[in-house]
Amino acid sequence: MSKVKLENAIHSKIEKGGKVFIPYIMAGDGGLRALEEQILFLQEAGVTAIELGIPFSDPVADGPTIQEAGKRALNEGTTLTGVLNELKSIKSSIEVPIILMTYVNPIFIYGIARFAADCKEAGVSGVIIPDVPVEEMEILSGSLKQAEIAIIQLATLTSPIERIKKISSLSEGFLYAVTVKGITGARAAFNVDVEEYLEEIKAISKVPVLAGFGISTSAHVESMASHCDGVIVGSKIIELLNNGEKDEIKELVAAVK
Numbered sequence: 412m413s414k415v416k417l418e419n420a421i422h423s424k425i426e427k428g429g430k431v432f433i434p435y436i437m438a439g440d441g442g443l444r445a446l447e448e449q450i451l452f453l454q455e456a457g458v459t460a461i462e463l464g465i466p467f468s469d470p471v472a473d474g475p476t477i478q479e480a481g482k483r484a485l486n487e488g489t490t491l492t493g494v495l496n497e498l499k500s501i502k503s504s505i506e507v508p509i510i511l512m513t514y515v516n517p518i519f520i521y522g523i524a525r526f527a528a529d530c531k532e533a534g535v536s537g538v539i540i541p542d543v544p545v546e547e548m549e550i551l552s553g554s555l556k557q558a559e560i561a562i563i564q565l566a567t568l569t570s571p572i573e574r575i576k577k578i579s580s581l582s583e584g585f586l587y588a589v590t591v592k593g594i595t596g597a598r599a600a601f602n603v604d605v606e607e608y609l610e611e612i613k614a615i616s617k618v619p620v621l622a623g624f625g626i627s628t629s630a631h632v633e634s635m636a637s638h639c640d641g642v643i644v645g646s647k648i649i650e651l652l653n654n655g656e657k658d659e660i661k662e663l664v665a666a667v668k
């Protein structure tokens with residue numbers, strides 16, 4: 412059911428001629444008590460799904476904004492167990508699909524089968540695990556499949572076309588097209604070949620393609636979304652949430668429509 416919830420949310424948006432907007436927030440940034448309110452605010456703003464980050468001490472794919480958010484969350488005592496328990500307890504008020512983004516270490520410590528089962532119980536629809544390449548995903552895919560949790564794969568600007576074909580055929584829910592060479596974080600501008608890259612991936616992929624990394628203005632949102640099925644915005648959303656700039660968040664979300 413959980414995986415289907417994500418697929419349905421994305422497809423119904425696209426079928427209506429709309430574009431997908433997925434914000435990334437760090438679980439526990441502001442304390443886990445704030446999580447329900449943060450999710451409900453974003454849900455109300457019209458997002459298609461929410462990517463929820465598990466704070467980790469060695470976030471290799473993350474830039475300064477998310478690193479700092481992770482530190483704040485860890486200082487609040489946030490753990491994977493705490494996040495899953497919190498999600499379980501607020502599950503009935505959440506309508507949008509939740510995607511967990513976590514590095515693999517916390518999953519190993521938690522236990523793979525237990526992680527999958529608890530994600531299911533917490534109503535999680537999908538996972539993004541950036542430090543596990545497709546070839547190694549087998550370690551996790553059995554348990555996640557059984558729990559009906561989508562595994563979302565990442566394609567990057569440097570992946571050769573054959574590899575993108577493989578990655579997209581294995582990706583569930585959508586394919587995450589990384590739009591910069593490097594780590595997460597707001598960017599002023601993108602490489603000129605980004606649009607071509609998105610169009611190329613779109614042509615190959617059987618699942619919807621969402622662009623993410625560096626997207627931080629309404630103009631970025633609009634232009635990226637015009638070359639694929641929608642966008643993911645992390646660092647900018649975290650910065651705005653942290654400053655209490657809620658109207659600016661609504662504006663960014665509305666830029667995909």
Ligand SMILES: O=P(O)(O)OC[C@@H](O)[C@@H](O)c1c[nH]c2ccccc12
Nearest residue numbers: 435472541595596624625644645646
């Ligand atoms: O922060 P940005 O540049 O807007 O990028 C999205 C991103 O935050 C989110 O999807 C994400 C956060 N950490 C990650 C690690 C790997 C892949 C993706 C992510």
